[in-house]
Amino acid sequence: MSLRAQNVAVAIGGRTILPPVSLSCDPGRLTALIGPSGSGKTTLLHCLGLLQRPTAGRIIVDGEDATEWSGRRRRRFWAEDAGFVLxxxxxxxxxxxxxxxxxxxxxxxxxxxxxxxxxxxxxxxxxxxxxxxxxxxxxxxxxxxxxxxxxxxxxxSRFLFVDEPTASLDAENRRLISGLLRLACERGATVVVATHDEELATVADVTLALGTLPEEESA
Ligand SMILES: Nc1ncnc2c1ncn2[C@@H]1O[C@H](COP(=O)(O)OP(=O)(O)O)[C@@H](O)[C@H]1O
Ligand SMILES: [Mg+2]
The missing domain is CATH 1.10.8 (Helicase, Ruva Protein; domain 3)
Structure with a gap:
């Protein structure tokens, strides 16, 4: 189960809150969306999880264009395929x-x-x-x-969308959570995490720094 964002951008009231980004998320891999507060991490995560429609660009789920999926189809995706930690x-x-x-x-x-x-x-x-x-x-x-x-x-679930899972945790529990996200990957899930936790970002397979080009890192 793969997930792709193609030139996904979001503008609200004429203001760009997410500049166009492209990204591939694959099974067994942990993708981290990083960047400072307000850089659009949560917005992009919500677009990838089909919780929010982008203003421009496409979200592709398993090769299928999901950008215009009906509410009913999206609810099926949430019920059957997606897990969220918002x-x-x-x-x-x-x-x-x-x-x-x-x-x-x-x-x-x-x-x-x-x-x-x-x-x-x-x-x-x-x-x-x-x-x-x-x-x-x-x-x-x-x-x-x-x-x-x-x-x-x-x-x-086959997709896991996680927003700032370590925000109110101490160092020990931050490590616990990053280990569990890796466990979900090992079980075959496609995991996407939005985080400003640099330690968590270091365990990711792919890091997308918002505002810059995607950067691949080895696990
Ligand atoms: N519904 C909304 N209406 C207007 N502005 C929004 C809305 N949601 C988010 N924003 C703005 O978009 C920008 C990106 O927000 P967000 O995706 O939450 O960033 P991050 O998760 O990186 O902190 C911020 O400037 C935020 O204030
Ligand atoms: Mg956020």
């Missing part, structure tokens, strides 16, 4: 950790559904062992950030 985490505070991982709760008593073994596995990977039943409202910012990653790993 900056607001997108967590449901009132629900338990496990329910946020699986995104499935029984209507009776809010009990989490899904594969309990896989929930335990992704919580262990993200340093949230045994936290299944905790309400998310009790989690710290860094724990919520790791829970967002746990949810994305649980889905085992």
């Amino acid at each position: 900056q607001d985490y997108g967590l449901i505070d009132e629900d338990s950790v496990a329910a946020n991982v699986t995104m499935r709760t029984s209507l009776l008593r809010g009990r989490p559904l899904g594969d309990a073994d896989r929930v335990a596995e992704v919580l262990a990977l993200t340093g949230l062992d045994g936290r299944q039943a905790d309400p998310v409202v009790q989690l710290s910012g860094g724990e919520k950030q790791r829970l967002g990653v746990a949810r994305a790993l649980y889905r085992r």
Whole structure:
């Protein structure tokens, strides 16, 4: 499952917020979008994940032009192929950790559904062992950030879009997260991360510095 951006640009109200960029993201590879705050990393990530339509250029998913996909087709892409860890985490505070991982709760008593073994596995990977039943409202910012990653790993989606996953983490947990993004790559996912964390950028296979030409780096 490959993903290409061809001369993708975004302007809002006549102001360019993302100058034209071209990029290829491939299975098993970690692509980092880097650049200072306000350089358009999140905007480009949202375009690649089909959350936002570019003003110009094309997004190609597996050789198919996805730029004008209908809302229904895009929802299928999100449901079947894409996992997101966005900056607001997108967590449901009132629900338990496990329910946020699986995104499935029984209507009776809010009990989490899904594969309990896989929930335990992704919580262990993200340093949230045994936290299944905790309400998310009790989690710290860094724990919520790791829970967002746990949810994305649980889905085992073919594309993974991650925005600033290490922003509120200490050095140890930053390394944990970069290791997990590499793990998702090893499992065959196409991973794209927007980050201003230089350490995270160094573990990427491909780095796109916004405002400059793409640069290939060996893993
Ligand atoms: N919906 C929007 N309307 C107007 N300006 C926006 C919008 N979204 C982002 N911007 C602006 O676009 C620029 C790039 O933003 P963003 O993609 O969030 O950058 P980054 O993630 O690199 O910090 C910023 O100047 C931001 O203020
Ligand atoms: Mg951003």
